[in-house]
Amino acid sequence: MKNIKSYFLFTNKQRSGIFLLIIIIVVFQFTYFKLSSKNSSQSIDNEQLESFIREVDSLKKLKLVEQEPKIYPFNPNYITDYKGYSLGMSIDEIDRLHAFRAKEQWVNSAQQFQEVTRVSDSLLSVISPYFKFPEWVTNPSASKKNTNNFRINNEPKIVEQKIDLNQATAQQLQKVYGIGEKLSQRIIDFRNNQPNGFIADIQLSEVYGLTPEVIENITNHFTVKNPPNIQKLNLNMASVEELVTIKYIDYEIAYEIIKIRTLHEGFKSLDELTKVKDFPVHKLEIIKLYLTL
Known part of the structure; x- marks a missing residue:
C-alpha cells in the first residue's frame, strides 16, 4: 500500500504541470466544439446554388454548340461519303446520289435532290438552305443572254x-x-x-x-498561250527557306523534302514528292509549276 500510494504523491512543480495540461486540453476541446457547431450552423444558400448550377449548364451548352461542325454553302452534286454522313444522310441515301451522278446526271434543285436520295423532309429542311448551285442553274435568264x-x-x-x-x-x-x-x-x-x-x-x-x-x-x-517566265527552284538544290516560298509548302513539309532528298541522294522526278510525309498530293500539279530538276 505504501508503494501504491507513492505513485499518487506529486511535487508542487508536478502539480502545476498537470494543472496546466488540463487547462490546455479544456481550451482545445472548447475550441473544437465551437468551430464544429459554427460549421454545422451555416446554412446553404439554395438560390445562389441554383444560380451557379444554371451558369455551369449554360457554359456546357455553349461549349457543345461551339463543337458542332459548321456547314458552309456547297454543291450537293459533289457530296462525298464523309460529307453526306456529317450532314446526317444514311448510306443508302448517299449511294443513291452517287449512282445518279455516275450516269452523268445533275441535281439542279432541292426538290430533285430529295427525289434522287429520298431524304426525309426534316433533313432536307436543315441542309437545303446551304445548297449552292451554279449561276446558270439559279439564274437561267442571265445564261440565256449569253447564248x-x-x-x-x-x-x-x-x-x-x-x-x-x-x-x-x-x-x-x-x-x-x-x-x-x-x-x-x-x-x-x-x-x-x-x-x-x-x-x-x-x-x-x-x-x-x-x-x-x-x-x-x-x-x-x-x-495559256504565252506563259510568263518565272524563276523555278531546283528541287535538288533548294534550301528550306526557298522551298517555303512556294504555295502549299510550309516549313514542316520543306524539312521532310530535304530529308527524303538526302536519304535518296536527290529526286529523279518531281512526282517523287508524293513520297514526302504530309505532302499536299492534290496540289502537286500546282507546286510542280514552280520547280525543276
Whole structure:
C-alpha cells in the first residue's frame, strides 16, 4: 500500500504541470466544439446554388454548340461519303446520289435532290438552305443572254483557235457555258493577283467556284498561250527557306523534302514528292509549276 500510494504523491512543480495540461486540453476541446457547431450552423444558400448550377449548364451548352461542325454553302452534286454522313444522310441515301451522278446526271434543285436520295423532309429542311448551285442553274435568264457559238458548239478547239487566257476579257469568259458575271470576275481577279498572270491552265482549279466541268468548258476555248517566265527552284538544290516560298509548302513539309532528298541522294522526278510525309498530293500539279530538276 505504501508503494501504491507513492505513485499518487506529486511535487508542487508536478502539480502545476498537470494543472496546466488540463487547462490546455479544456481550451482545445472548447475550441473544437465551437468551430464544429459554427460549421454545422451555416446554412446553404439554395438560390445562389441554383444560380451557379444554371451558369455551369449554360457554359456546357455553349461549349457543345461551339463543337458542332459548321456547314458552309456547297454543291450537293459533289457530296462525298464523309460529307453526306456529317450532314446526317444514311448510306443508302448517299449511294443513291452517287449512282445518279455516275450516269452523268445533275441535281439542279432541292426538290430533285430529295427525289434522287429520298431524304426525309426534316433533313432536307436543315441542309437545303446551304445548297449552292451554279449561276446558270439559279439564274437561267442571265445564261440565256449569253447564248453564243461557245454554247451552241462546245467542241474543243485546237491551240491556235483558242483565246489566250491571260488576254481574255470578262465578256469573253462569260460566253462559256456555266460562267456568269461573278465567276468571270473571279477569274480576272485571280489572274491579276498573280505576278505575271496564269502560268498554266491547271491554275483555274485555284479559282473558287469553278467546278471540273466548267474548267473543262473553259479550256475548250481558252489556254495559256504565252506563259510568263518565272524563276523555278531546283528541287535538288533548294534550301528550306526557298522551298517555303512556294504555295502549299510550309516549313514542316520543306524539312521532310530535304530529308527524303538526302536519304535518296536527290529526286529523279518531281512526282517523287508524293513520297514526302504530309505532302499536299492534290496540289502537286500546282507546286510542280514552280520547280525543276
